Amino acid sequence: xxxxxxxxxxxxxxxxxxxxxxxxxxxxxxxxxxxxxxxxxxxxxxxxxxxxxxxxxxxxxxxxxxxxxxxxxxxxxxxxxxxxxxxxxxxxxxxxxxxxxxxxxxxxxxxxxxxxxxxxxxxxxxxxxxxxxxxxxxxxxxxxxxxxxxxxxxxxxxxxxxxxxxxxxxxxxxxxxxxxxxxxxxxxxxxxxxxxxxxxxxxxxxxxxxxxxxxxxxxxxxxxxxxxxxxxxxxxxxxxxxxxxxxxxxxxxxxxxxxxxxxxxxxxxxxxxxxxxxxxxx
Amino acid sequence: xxxxxxxxxxxxxxxxxxxxxxxxxxxxxxxxxxxxxxxxxxxxxxxxxxxxxxxxxxxxxxxxxxxxxxxxxxxxxxxxxxxxxxxxxxxxxxxxxxxxxxxxxxxxxxxxxxxxxxxxxxxxxxxxxxxxxxxxxxxxxxxxxxxxxxxxxxxxxxxxxxxxxxxxxxxxxxxxxxxxxxxxxxxxxxxxxxxxxxxxxxxxxxxxxxxxxxxxxxxxxxxxx
Numbered sequence: 298x299x300x301x302x303x304x305x306x307x308x309x310x311x312x313x314x315x316x317x318x319x320x321x322x323x324x325x326x327x328x329x330x331x332x333x334x335x336x337x338x339x340x341x342x343x344x345x346x347x348x349x350x351x352x353x354x355x356x357x358x359x360x361x362x363x364x365x366x367x368x369x370x371x372x373x374x375x376x377x378x379x380x381x382x383x384x385x386x387x388x389x390x391x392x393x394x395x396x397x398x399x400x401x402x403x404x405x406x407x408x409x410x411x412x413x414x415x416x417x418x419x420x421x422x423x424x425x426x427x428x429x430x431x432x433x434x435x436x437x438x439x440x441x442x443x444x445x446x447x448x449x450x451x452x453x454x455x456x457x458x459x460x461x462x463x464x465x466x467x468x469x470x471x472x473x474x475x476x477x478x479x480x481x482x483x484x485x486x487x488x489x490x491x492x493x494x495x496x497x498x499x500x501x502x503x504x505x506x507x508x509x510x511x512x513x514x515x516x517x518x519x520x521x522x523x524x525x526x527x528x529x530x531x532x533x534x535x536x537x538x539x540x541x542x543x544x545x546x547x548x549x550x551x552x553x554x555x556x557x558x559x560x561x562x563x564x565x566x567x568x569x570x571x572x573x574x575x576x577x578x579x
Numbered sequence: 580x581x582x583x584x585x586x587x588x589x590x591x592x593x594x595x596x597x598x599x600x601x602x603x604x605x606x607x608x609x610x611x612x613x614x615x616x617x618x619x620x621x622x623x624x625x626x627x628x629x630x631x632x633x634x635x636x637x638x639x640x641x642x643x644x645x646x647x648x649x650x651x652x653x654x655x656x657x658x659x660x661x662x663x664x665x666x667x668x669x670x671x672x673x674x675x676x677x678x679x680x681x682x683x684x685x686x687x688x689x690x691x692x693x694x695x696x697x698x699x700x701x702x703x704x705x706x707x708x709x710x711x712x713x714x715x716x717x718x719x720x721x722x723x724x725x726x727x728x729x730x731x732x733x734x735x736x737x738x739x740x741x742x743x744x745x746x747x748x749x750x751x752x753x754x755x756x757x758x759x760x761x762x763x764x765x766x767x768x769x770x771x772x773x774x775x776x777x778x779x780x781x782x783x784x785x786x787x788x789x790x791x792x793x794x795x796x797x798x799x800x801x802x803x804x
Binding site: 344347348349350351365366367368369370374376378379380381382383384385389392393394396397398 | 582584644645650652653654658803
């Protein structure tokens with residue numbers, strides 16, 4: 298299997314934050330969800346991949362080659378906030394971007410504008426948040442990009458707009474030659490389209506691999522008060538105790554230690570919350 | 580389209596929202612030309628105003644997350660800076676032509692047009708524009724517009740402070756040789772124009788080149804942080 302993106306030991310030091318040893322691989326033809334709390338380092342990682350910030354350690358390979366300015370001919374990017382000037386009009390955008398990309402497809406771009414309902418005469422500042430995201434997406438999808446890097450593109454969008462964008466992303470990877478790296482807090486979106494998950498917390502790796510494997514690696518345990526032994530407590534991640542009982546996350550290989558207690562399959566959100574809480578408690 | 584041409588085009592789009600206000604501002608120096616009965620004053624004041632416009636692209640970059648556009652586009656730091664410098668130089672040249680034409684028209688209409696003033700004003704305007712903008716652009720790259728805008732006024736302050744000092748020093752100097760040389764030039768306007776243009780061009784290019792190299796270095800160091 299070819300790899301679209303390989304991130305190896307990526308690190309960056311700031312005075313109050315350190316990103317260390319971020320390692321993951323995104324195969325060609327798949328979607329990777331990139332999750333973590335606010336401030337975990339997701340956007341920093343994406344900026345390091347795009348060389349918007351210089352890394353202190355590690356390497357990033359795009360289609361088996363180090364990322365360069367030329368690589369971005371085949372990388373489409375959408376950030377959570379638009380990088381388009383408010384005073385530009387929709388009709389200005391093609392004039393600005395088309396010349397930079399050898400693969401720019403005018404007909405495809407116009408098709409996306411029409412599909413997204415973006416009027417040429419409208420100024421960027423007059424577009425809603427969802428329309429601005431669609432505008433950025435229309436640009437990113439119009440020059441034959443092999444990799445889409447999306448930093449929380451659906452945050453703040455209504456369910457209909459989110460559904461529309463997810464549908465477009467599913468169409469994008471259908472041919473098997475493209476990949477998507479998609480950071481989001483809306484984990485239900487990832488449960489719908491992601492094949493792989495990379496989870497980081499406080500600047501370090503927690504998990505990277507298949508989404509289904511992640512979901513099968515854990516169980517949520519629930520029980521009454523005073524039901525836990527010391528050994529059992531140590532096995533629980535992100536233990537929450539309240540007046541009516543407790544709940545927490547355990548590794549699948551430890552579930553036999555909790556026989557007789559209520560077990561549930563977790564969602565991606567559950568795993569994220571319990572693990573983050575568990576690390577905060579340490 | 581080459582990356583540099585596309586970057587130049589992008590710079591034009593950054594400043595597009597200001598086009599109308601720039602055109603209006605550039606008309607004001609004509610009043611100076613008429614008031615001083617001097618075409619060269621009109622030209623140099625126009626170029627003085629043009630120096631302020633060099634900051635507009637940096638103003639736009641600081642709005643929202645617009646600067647991120649350079650991280651998305653397939654261009655390196657050198658091309659990014661080259662595009663901006665090329666745009667500023669071209670804008671300066673266009674403004675100079677605009678200033679010469681309008682100030683000359685005012686001069687003809689007011690009855691004070693003089694060809695040597697056009698030459699003098701153009702050369703002075705080009706030199707002053709080049710000097711001031713060459714100092715400003717690296718400052719903007721280093722500190723961003725919001726923090727560096729104070730520095731845009733330093734060249735003007737320097738002129739205000741140094742001009743009287745230079746005049747006082749010149750008064751005490753033996754300027755006979757210089758006077759003779761200037762007289763020779765003024766008696767040969769064509770020679771004056773050619774030599775002056777050549778000198779102004781070389782000095783301007785040198786200033787912009789040094790400034791460009793500084794800006795590239797500043798931007799590269801900034802990316803490391």
